Amino acid sequence: MTALGPARTLKEAYRFCDPMRPLNDPDWQAAFYVERSPDSRIDTLQASLELDDAEDDKTVVSSQVGVGETTELYRLAQALEGTHEIIFFDVVASLNLGDIHYTDLLVQLGLTVYQAAHQRGISADEAQAEGLRFWYEEHELIEAGAWQLEGGAEIDLALVRFTARLSEEKPFRHQVRATAEAHLSDLLERLNGLLEHLRARFGRRLLVIVDGLDKVFDLELAAKLLLHGANALLAPTCRMIYTVPFPLFYSDDFQQVRHQFHRTYLLPCVKVREHDGAPYRPGRDMLTNVVRRRVHSELITDRALHDLVEGSGGIVRELLRLVRLSIVAARQRGATRVERQDVRWARREVRSTYRRLLTVEDYPHLWQVVETKRIDRLPREVSRKLLHNMSVLEYNGDTWWDVHPAVRELLEQSSA
16 A cells, blocks of 8 residues: 655645545644644534533534545544544445435434444444344344344444435435334433443543535435434433534524524634735645645645635635646646646636536625625525525634635636
């Protein structure tokens, strides 16, 4: 396997700049993680969790797509692992995000906790584990004995099979939902019994991080999940963090969500400019280092890297996507390093994506954001749409907004 570190070839750089891969692998995190600039850290959430002595508080976290939320949640888990037992639950790998219900989440959560308990040495014969397992067998969701062989392999296989059916088979999803709704209190009682057993066994609080709900694209579906299922999502007797779609923070329904959960936290984009347009050096340095940690300076010129940072809008995933596109452009012209002409081509590709996405009716609203750095004067549905499709980005400080750099270029072209 190729050693991790600044890439020495364009092919290696392309692999290291995978925009879809969060730094949840210890080797990748050690090699590539860069401390975020002060305006976009998750420190506030960490401090709040450390100050609070609660054992079952619930937190809602969100960010715009690609800001680095999953990576930051893994960093948060590392910071808290001395005082908490951490369980990660990735709903993207476990549920059908196009057809999701709060009961799907809770049923899958039960299996995730059961698997985590087994991995931590809790025997399947212990009363709390056996009680939770029996719920799935009693209601014929998993065959009795399907997960009880030695070594844990069969437990993992049973979970994989159940997850595949729940994600892919609509009739099975309906069966699971009907069962869970009819016997939800029993499921929660058994789940909580195992959670409390884990807390007593390890002598520290449990934190379950439910990641991936922010990727539910259907906002109405996401709102129903959080509103209709709020009481059930609050019921597990452990600390929990739920990620949610960013535009929900701008909906009327979110006020109801905010008042039911203990805290909410929004991870903003990394600033590359101040509100008045002046360059913001800490943010630019951070994004520059994101690339430098992955790509050797011999493979990309300083001016090209400046243009990449400028075109990212402070979105880490967009930055890495631009790097990859620039590498493709350099490769196509037979070059061995990325130069400004390659970045221009990459940014043109991103600009074309927004040109296909936006309508003429969107342009006046976008110009208004450029001029005022505000979205509260836009119609509510317009602001939600532009935030959701990443045409408008949110920054920290006094909290202000601006259009994506590619969108700004489109606006300037349209008025030329």
